[in-house]
Amino acid sequence: LRPNYPTMKQIIGVCQMSVDENIDQNLQQARDLVSECNSRGAVFVFLPEACDYISSDRSKSVKMSNFLDSDLFKEYSKMAAEFGVWLSCGGIHRRCADDPGDKMRNSHVVFDADGVVRLVYDKCHLFNVDIPNKVRLQETDTVVAGKSIVEPIDTPIGKLGAMVCYDVRFPQISSKLREKGAEILTYPSAFTVPTGHAHWEALLRARAIENQCYVVAAAQVGVHNSSRKSYGHSMIVDPWGTVLACAGDRVGVITAEIELDYLWKLRQEMPVSSHMRHDLY
């Protein structure tokens, strides 16, 4: 069994947001939702991908992006410290000195309860998709893909592996994080409506079941601008694949208990990771 695991159940909160180009209003929305999670006893709060903003103009989106030490991102750090919660900012538009001026990163940043940055993961699968009359997005026009997977980190709710949105379609990254000790897999998202209807719940539950991990997916919802809508349905899934909470299609929060005892009992009863045929694949 896992050494030194917290035996207490821990409450987490997931914020379902609907952002636009107004960074100040988006920040206020995040603060209200984090406050709500905090009052429901959450020790860890999750914000979705693009919690800072979504713009209809891709080049404007790059111009609006910020360095990790910017005043904007300090606000999220302060928020974590003010409420005394760990805070996952599931996807921020992050400018990076290494990148060309017309590109940014799509970064998942985790702050601890003192507001200190504990993890930065740059989304490594970029969403270039063209389904006629349904979805057309070319993320590589504006985003530099992440160059590495980030080791899961210890948190008060367990070992947490960070991914972003479209990464959920690539089981390889989740199984690598599981191999490195992840107990909680996170997929902050801004899923499109048609792909969300068809695939969202199936993908999240599959990642939970095959890895025997909790899956936490904070999502964007509703209309962001005339050309962009998100599916919503933020979810917390347990390692058996049960959906513990789902946010439907409105802005708001959901909470659930993370119980690592339960996770380790399942892994003992059905030790799939030790049944892997590494000799075959």
Ligand SMILES: O=C(O)CNC(=O)[C@H](CS)NC(=O)CCC(=O)C(=O)O
């Ligand atoms: O554009 C921004 O500002 C923030 N980034 C996003 O919303 C990203 C890239 S366009 N969205 C997705 O990856 C949707 C994936 C999806 O919907 C699927 O896999 O079906």
